[in-house]
Amino acid sequence: MRFSRFLLIVGVVALVSVFAMSTSFAVSANSEKLTQYKGSFSSNINKKISNIEQVYAFKNNNSKEYYKINIKKNYQNKYKIRSVNVRYAVVDNETHKIRNFLYKNYTGKNKKSLKIDILNKDDTFIDKVTINYFTKGKIKNESFYSYYYTNNFTLVNYLASGKANAKAVQKGDYKITQLGNIPIIKYQNVKIITKSKKYKIKAVKLILTNFKGTKTSYKTFKGYGKNSLKIQLYENIFIRDIKVYYY
Numbered sequence: 001m002r003f004s005r006f007l008l009i010v011g012v013v014a015l016v017s018v019f020a021m022s023t024s025f026a027v028s029a030n031s032e033k034l035t036q037y038k039g040s041f042s043s044n045i046n047k048k049i050s051n052i053e054q055v056y057a058f059k060n061n062n063s064k065e066y067y068k069i070n071i072k073k074n075y076q077n078k079y080k081i082r083s084v085n086v087r088y089a090v091v092d093n094e095t096h097k098i099r100n101f102l103y104k105n106y107t108g109k110n111k112k113s114l115k116i117d118i119l120n121k122d123d124t125f126i127d128k129v130t131i132n133y134f135t136k137g138k139i140k141n142e143s144f145y146s147y148y149y150t151n152n153f154t155l156v157n158y159l160a161s162g163k164a165n166a167k168a169v170q171k172g173d174y175k176i177t178q179l180g181n182i183p184i185i186k187y188q189n190v191k192i193i194t195k196s197k198k199y200k201i202k203a204v205k206l207i208l209t210n211f212k213g214t215k216t217s218y219k220t221f222k223g224y225g226k227n228s229l230k231i232q233l234y235e236n237i238f239i240r241d242i243k244v245y246y247y
Contacts (some may be wrong), residue, residue: 007137013045019077020081022093022231026148030045030246031233031243031244031245031246032161032162032163032164032244033140033161033196033241033242034159034161034164034166034192034243034244035159035160035161036158037059037060037158037159037160038057038058038059038158039136039155039156039157039158040055040056040058040155040156041055041057041058041153041154041155042054042055042056042083042153042154042156043055043151043152043153044151044152045144045151045153046151047131047144048072048139048142049070049071049075049079049131049133049142050069050071050072050081050131051069051070052129052131052144053067053070054067054077054146055067055068059066059183063120064117064118065115065120065122065187066115066116066117066118066120067115067118067129068113068114068115069084069115069116069131070112070115071113075137076112078135079115079133079134079137079139079221080108080110080133080134080135081108081109081110081111081112081113081131081132081133081134081138082108082132082133082134083105083107083132084105084106084108084114084116084129084130084131084132085104085130085132086103086105086106086116086118086126086128087101087102087103087127087128087129088102088103088104088119088124088125088127089125089126089127090102090124091124091125092093092123093122097227098127101127102119102182102186108131108132108134108233110134122123125146128143128144128145128146129143129144129145129146130142130143132144137174151174151178152172152173153170153172153173153174154170154171155169155170155171156169156170157170157239159242162195163194163195163196164192164193164194164195164199164244165193166190166191166192166193167187167190167191168189168190168242169186169188169189169190170185170187170188170238171186171188172184172236173186173188181212183211183234184236185235185237185238186236187233187234187237188232188233188234188235188239189230189232190204190230190231190233190239190242191228191231192228192229192242193227194227194228197227199221199227199246200223200225200226200246201224201225201226201227201228201229201245201247202222202223202225202244202245202246202247203220203221203244203245204220204221204223204231204242204243204244205219205221205243205244205245206220206221206222206231206233206241207239207240207241207242207243208221208237208239208240209234209237209238209240210237210238211238216240217237223245225247
């Protein structure tokens with residue numbers, strides 16, 4: 001399935017970048033668009049001996065990616081992390097084909113957990129991870145291919161404007177297809193809080209888009225003059241922008 005590896009990676013990157021596709025709003029004194037300033041994407045990879053949490057965190061123009069590897073409680077007496085071998089794929093940005101591989105080894109020091117900081121390069125992505133165990137048990141190592149799983153994911157975005165702050169949480173899982181790793185949204189929770197009691201929320205408009213960004217829709221929710229508003233959705237659609245109207 002290596003032929004679609006790059007497309008699977010692009011699927012996750014696109015998911016994290018949904019809020020970056022800004023929509024233009026008409027500006028008025030009684031409304032404002034919230035701007036994203038930080039957020040994170042996380043997903044769990046569940047192996048027999050270990051649980052691996054993949055995290056991609058970003059703030060303004062800076063980002064980092066890392067893995068948290070933890071031995072499961074039932075195996076902590078018999079298994080320790082000896083080392084982790086990571087194979088990185090270097091992708092040609094024009095042809096989207098893998099040019100070559102880079103290899104990096106991380107020492108586990110026979111501990112129960114290990115955090116690995118991933119190389120932060122635009123053309124370099126994790127291809128395969130192998131966890132080597134210090135153990136007398138039968139399983140000496142476990143491997144997985146990055147982005148090749150259907151586990152649940154969580155996308156968290158923090159937004160702000162002159163009068164309000166917001167936190168948007170989107171949860172879902174993946175559908176693996178020949179065309180790539182397609183994220184499917186199952187649940188969304190948005191909470192908007194004004195920075196002062198004098199700012200009363202009249203309404204909140206969500207600008208929504210499909211995964212490819214080719215279809216746009218809108219949902220408006222009444223604020224009833226309150227200082228906070230919580231919105232929950234259960235649709236397979238991404239929140240692209242948030243606009244708040246005030247009295």
